[in-house]
Amino acid sequence: SAVISQKPSRDICQRGTSLTIQCQVDSQVTMMFWYRQQPGQSLTLIATANQGSEATYESGFVIDKFPISRPNLTFSTLTVSNMSPEDSSIYLCSVEGGREAFFGQGTRLTVV
């Protein structure tokens, strides 16, 4: 199993600003995943982050808006840039291990 810690757990931000979300895993993992859950919607994969290479983004998500860092095998950050109210969502970090996915507790972002 894997234990994932996300920071911050929630934040309220002004439009036009950026927020960086941190994800720390208690074990080394090859891939880390970032998901978004908009209000009333399901989880949508934003990108896959591999250590030592650029993140791979899903359709509809771009690096300029959601830059990701992966400096080592236990840590990743997701930045939500130039925020608008439409970015208000829960952002989740995830890793795979033991034939299942493990999730952080999420970061609840509200953009005002």
Next chain:
Amino acid sequence: QRVTQPEKLLSVFKGAPVELKCNYSYSGSPELFWYVQYSRQRLQLLLRHISRESIKGFTADLNKGETSFHLKKPFAQEEDSAMYYCAGGTSYGKLTFGQGTILTVHP
């Protein structure tokens, strides 16, 4: 890839059978899962199709002909009240989620 859960809300009484529906549309043979989120807890795996297991009394049968992976429990308990997500993927971490079903079990 698409995973569909047609019911956003499902209410049953304690002791009644419950079935949460899930249909998928995938090229190839995806891995299929049910994830659950209890109140104020993080999302966690309930069961996966490849294991053909029963967890907390829940089972899910993969029907390739109907492309369905419905979750069933013969006798619902109040502690089963939660949000349930059906998910599919070609790896265990890169998943496509359904819209989720909120199950409420009344006493």
